[in-house]
Amino acid sequence: MNRVFAVAVKEFRQIARDRRSLAILIFLPAFFLLMFGYALNFDIRHVTLAVEDRDQSPESRELIGRFAASPYFDVVALVHGPAEASARIDRGQVRALLVVPAAFAADLGQGRTPAVQIVLDGDNANAASTILGYATGLVAEASAVLGAGRDARLAVVEPRVWYNPELRSSLFLIPGLIAYIAMITAVVSTALSIVKEKENGTIEQIRMAPISTTSFVVGKALPYLLLSQVAAMLVVLAAMVLFDLPMRGDWFTLNLLLAVFLVGALGTGIVVSTMADTQQVAFQAAMLVAFLPTFLLSGFIFPIASMPVVLQYITYLVPARYFLVALRGVVLKGLDLSVVWPSVVALVLYATVVFGLSAIRLAKR
């Protein structure tokens, strides 16, 4: 136990003096959060909109007013005729066009459903369908108000979304981002720190000493576990401040979840370090092992349910998959251990397997 402590103290001192690894551990996560947090945003706001109002009635102005007041649309032009509208779309001045038909107010008055036309620049299919969703919502809202008391046939769907009523994509993405950042920093920093000892030859000296591989590895991993845990919590706090991430669950469950996830990630880093002899190779291997599965196969961005069946089975081997489900549960839904325990068990299992694997690989002589 004292030997584990000696290794851990040494490692702490080294990290404190090595600005590069300290930066990787503390600042890289924050940098990732900022970059991905702002760049990976599927919400679309301030869509430039042209309006062609053929009706010029109080009702049509009410509808257009709703678009103008919405944070999703900026009305930048009033056009007269399709030629002018398409020219503006072609030149990229506007991304969407709203055409209010001439009989809009009249139709409403007579209890008919008027057809409002939305023209979209479809060069980005994802964006277009999101914009269409916003527009449909606004039209439905407006027609409900305008048609109220005139005709009950105007059935309007009232969607109700739980936990993320504004459907902010950031709420969905940020937990994934936390998993992604924690995985990368933990795997890369442990792998590099062990391979560095190989490169400098210090590992030889340690092999000659009466210390078991397990004690050495635990002593080396301990400081990284603590630092990664702190870094991950900083990312969570930053996400709460910068991206209004709610924290509905309890901090104990969150920390426990993070800890078991990080232990698995550290183990992965150790396995990587047993396969690489230079820091360069270790870095690339760690990025590959940590980055690809966590990014593509964890449900971070791409829903697992929409993957081919084979890939869906593979996702069961990705620890971030379990972590993400549990993390979203704790942060967004306020779930506690009594609900998320299966994920914790899966993560513990993963950690056990990678540590077993690394022990086998390290013991070879």
Place this chain on the structure above:
Amino acid sequence: MTDAPTIDVRGLSRRFGRFLAVDDVTFDVQRGEVFGFLGSNGAGKSTTIRMLCGLLTPTSGTATVGGADVGREPDAVRRRIGYMSQRFSLYELLTVDENIRFYAGLYGLDRARLERRRQFVLEIGGLAGREHELAGNLPGGWRQRLALGCALLHEPPIVFLDEPTGGVDPLSRRQFWQLIETLAGAGTTVLVTTHYLDEAERCDRVAIMHAGRLAALGTVGDLKQVFADRPILEVRSTSPVAVMSRLDTMPEVEKTSLFGTSVHAVLRSQRTTADQVQRTLAEAGLPVTSLVPVVPSLEDVFLDVVHRVERGATA
């Protein structure tokens, strides 16, 4: 430590795939002896040391170090040995003091013993006053002595030094060897590998390894006995290569080797005189600056051993 701190190696071999790195090596080392392992790179020195430290399992044969079997009780072996390698395995981002404390922790020294041994390391390394310098900023000689000190923290009865003086200036090497001799004088057994022949001359006994085999073993004086009835002539010339080719054709000359700008020629018997050789070279019109018999050096011995192994003769 009640065990007799000796090294006893019997028929030790290690195979890597099809490559036999160490081939049936047998020797022993007495307490307080400085035992040198001489050989070119890849001769099997490091593999042998790694087996003796319990880092590699022997393919066959046995070895005990300080009474513990290297194959079966590697942990017991590791508690009895100190190890220092050519790369001075210090943590460059830690200070002198922090390195000492780390290795002390690794070997489980208690506080009182740590303090005592810390003083010892600072003293032998001449490091007093530099405790808080980063190890990476120390000059080579100091780093080397700090590394040795760290390897000696737990007062091991046996020390393995694997090419400990690579890349260190001559003065530091000298100081280092004085340290080794002091240690051995106090009863520590030292096994050192080197490819510096002047260092090997300072060992009590030298083992010469070549191609995985123990090609020769004995005191430096013993080893030089192979030249007892084969005098060595040193020929200085302005065209040493031509001189060498001519000497190689003489039946009286066993073999020649180039030593800088001079040529060493090993004669087959005492009966051949320097004059005969001188005449032959003069007849060939080769310029000879000087031609004198010399006392064989360890380098002559080493080259002779390698030569004989290569020819497949038994040493």
